[in-house]
Amino acid sequence: MSAIEATQQTSPATSAWRKWLDEHAPKLFLFARNQTRTHEDAQDVLQDAIVKLVGKIREGEFVGGQEAWQPYLYTTIRRLAIDLSRKEDRRRRREDHVSVGIEDDQTEAFHPWFHSDGGAEENRSQLEVALKALPEKFSEVIIMKVWGERTFAEIGEALDISQNTAASRYRYGLEALKRELNTARRLGDLSI
Amino acid sequence: MNPCRLDEEFMVRLAACADGTATELTSEELAFEESLRVNNPSAVTASFSAALAELVCDTPFSVDDKIVLFHKSSSQNLRPRVSAFRRVLRSNLAAVAAVALLGGFAALMLPEQSLERPTSAQSTPNESFSDFIHSGDQFSPASFNRKLDDTRDEGVMWQGENQPHRVLRFKYIDRVTLTNEKGEAVEVEQPREEIVIIPERLD
Numbered sequence: 043m044s045a046i047e048a049t050q051q052t053s054p055a056t057s058a059w060r061k062w063l064d065e066h067a068p069k070l071f072l073f074a075r076n077q078t079r080t081h082e083d084a085q086d087v088l089q090d091a092i093v094k095l096v097g098k099i100r101e102g103e104f105v106g107g108q109e110a111w112q113p114y115l116y117t118t119i120r121r122l123a124i125d126l127s128r129k130e131d132r133r134r135r136r137e138d139h140v141s142v143g144i145e146d147d148q149t150e151a152f153h154p155w156f157h158s159d160g161g162a163e164e165n166r167s168q169l170e171v172a173l174k175a176l177p178e179k180f181s182e183v184i185i186m187k188v189w190g191e192r193t194f195a196e197i198g199e200a201l202d203i204s205q206n207t208a209a210s211r212y213r214y215g216l217e218a219l220k221r222e223l224n225t226a227r228r229l230g231d232l233s234i
Numbered sequence: 235m236n237p238c239r240l241d242e243e244f245m246v247r248l249a250a251c252a253d254g255t256a257t258e259l260t261s262e263e264l265a266f267e268e269s270l271r272v273n274n275p276s277a278v279t280a281s282f283s284a285a286l287a288e289l290v291c292d293t294p295f296s297v298d299d300k301i302v303l304f305h306k307s308s309s310q311n312l313r314p315r316v317s318a319f320r321r322v323l324r325s326n327l328a329a330v331a332a333v334a335l336l337g338g339f340a341a342l343m344l345p346e347q348s349l350e351r352p353t354s355a356q357s358t359p360n361e362s363f364s365d366f367i368h369s370g371d372q373f374s375p376a377s378f379n380r381k382l383d384d385t386r387d388e389g390v391m392w393q394g395e396n397q398p399h400r401v402l403r404f405k406y407i408d409r410v411t412l413t414n415e416k417g418e419a420v421e422v423e424q425p426r427e428e429i430v431i432i433p434e435r436l437d
Binding site: 055060062064085092099108154156165187188195206208209216 | 266267273277282285286287289293294295296389392
């Protein structure tokens with residue numbers, strides 16, 4: 043009887059979705075953060091991407107199973123972020139609002155990209171600064187590979203490049219990131 | 235004038251692309267990757283997480299191409315569509331059905347034997363109506379009919395030990411006709427649901 047009660051109280055789909063979102067939303071959100079200018083833009087983009095995904099699933103238009111959701115979401119997040127960026131650029135040109143970038147940076151300080159475990163706070167912030175300093179074409183591949191755990195083939199598919207190009211960008215990105223982090227650490231040592 | 239020679243690093247990169255090893259990472263690169271992965275992405279805020287959960291609340295969750303988790307059926311869908319008269323009849327005589335079900339079987343199948351009160355929880359009769367039915371000169375079951383009204387696949391449910399179970403819901407309408415010595419007849423309908431849980435095979 044308990045099994046029956048369990049099905050009536052919590053829908054299996056609801057709990058499965060919740061579990062899936064708990065596991066994957068932070069990774070997808072990190073990618074959205076990398077692709078957008080602000081925390082709020084990243085939320086909008088991720089939300090819109092999920093709306094598109096569930097719309098396709100409900101209408102039976104989505105090709106593939108659950109394993110295809112993440113590649114689809116990465117691709118959609120990127121496209122939506124590009125669209126949003128173009129709209130934002132047009133708006134800023136119209137308004138000629140030069141202080142917006144500064145305000146964005148100040149707001150972003152309250153929304154760190156990584157969560158820190160105790161004493162790793164400094165590493166976390168250094169990593170975030172170093173990633174932001176990289177050209178986007180490197181950082182997006184690194185984020186998808188390291189935290190999204192995507193293959194080069196999947197990254198290439200999402201970014202519309204070959205897997206060899208994705209791998210090359212990843213290598214260059216890792217090298218640049220390593221240099222950035224080493225520099226940051228040296229500066230940190232000097233400041234102490 | 236000849237074109238400049240390509241630098242060695244770029245030549246290595248081209249060669250790796252040509253021989254298919256460009257996507258293979260070195261142990262040093264893998265180690266650095268692991269050191270980066272120690273930093274976890276920040277969790278999304280509770281309000282944003284709730285907003286995302288709200289977005290997907292009515293969407294089936296496909297485990298793979300064979301198993302799709304469905305959302306709980308709404309109570310509206312499960313409620314039988316009946317006329318007002320039947321609703322009143324059902325509410326007043328709900329207990330009749332349980333008695334009639336067993337009594338009907340007993341009367342039709344075992345006419346020579348005395349009726350025994352059922353012991354299962356599913357069929358426990360209303361005491362006063364049981365006395366009324368079996369008191370002799372009152373109503374007694376004359377016919378019994380069961381109709382399969384609806385079936386529903388509720389999807390796959392995951393309980394412990396990673397064993398999925400498919401949940402099937404069957405809805406029946408049991409119809410019992412009771413008559414008395416004066417020839418008066420009362421027809422009673424009783425909806426009944428069975429939930430069947432079957433272990434689901436995973437490939």
